[in-house]
Amino acid sequence: MTSILQSLLPLCIALFTLAASLVRHYASPRVSIPVKLLATIAFALGFGGVALLPIDLRFMAYVSSGSSDITDEYDGVYESLDDVQMSNADSNIFSESPDEKNETYVPWQVTYWSTFLLAWLVLPITRESLLSGEFTAAARVKNGARKSARGILILLVLAVVAIIALGIYLRSLHVIPVLMALGNTYGLLLVSLLLGYGLVDLPKQLWKKTFPEDELRRARIMAVGADEALFDAVWELQVRSIFFFVLFDDMGK
Structure with a gap:
């Protein structure tokens, strides 16, 4: 675990530097430093999630290939008690949970839950607080938290109603896989939309500026x-x- 964290440290520094440079370039000079810092952290976590995906896939492919090689090496060797004990030891190693074998599990957890808290709590409360018309900072934060809580409550009610309606339609309580599929579909549509701007509109604008x-x-x-x-x-x-x-x-x- 220490080795993977040490190897990811330069990547984290590079992503934070990239996010800070983007915020510094595009943010208005009138924006306060705490807001800029919060935006930098949000961008850095988003970049970190994108960067962790190929690292995780490559690491899991390496672990899977190593496990298959060891399994093939000791396949069919059960003539002696030592060989049986060795195969049992190998099976115990292979029966470890993926969380223990995958060294990117902890960085994934940190990135996921940090992004989750930022998206659903910190950023909405900050936005509503900045847009609030209250005169004191405490009153603005209180007003922003109240508005954000009301929005989250409405979303939760809609989610519960959607789950119940989906369960009635499917005549089954196993609606979580369907919701995961819908979430993945939404993510793919969002990626397609962003790629449409990034791969089509942005080069088009750059071409026009020539x-x-x-x-x-x-x-x-x-x-x-x-x-x-x-x-x-x-x-x-x-x-x-x-x-x-x-x-x-x-x-x-």
């Missing part, structure tokens, strides 16, 4: 709409400012 004349013409066309939107926003701001000034004057009288 033609400065077309980009300039497109920017001029978009500037007209942006100018109109800016004018409307300034006009609405002036109207609302006048309304509030009049309201404050009436309250002062």
Whole structure:
């Protein structure tokens, strides 16, 4: 276990550095440091899950090949008591749980549960707290936790109703495999969507940027709409400012 953790340490540092550079490049300067740090951790854990998958597959393939070689070597050798004891010892080794043989199990658990807590608790509460209109930090966190708890409760109720409906439809209580299949299907659809943007839209945008004349013409066309939107926003701001000034004057009288 120590060897695999030592080998994964440089990878963790590299992924955290990559996530920090992405957040530093794309985040607004007005974003606070705790929010940037939280976003960096979230990105690093996501990258870690992607990086652990091929490592885990390669490690399990190595373990499986080693186990099959040893099994073939001692197959059919049961003429003496020593050979029987050796085969029993080998079978005890092979009967170990996958968690004991797979050294990437603990990194998987850390990555999975950390991502789970971030996705369902930390990030929603942080988002709702930042969007809250309360004046103190404690009140904002309390308001964000209340809104997040309400959303999670609604999702749990919908999940229970879906499981009951699925059990009635299938006439069986073994609905967990079906839910796992639906979850995997959702993941595959999400991956297809992201790959569509990453493999099609992003290269397309990069290809368009290689033609400065077309980009300039497109920017001029978009500037007209942006100018109109800016004018409307300034006009609405002036109207609302006048309304509030009049309201404050009436309250002062």
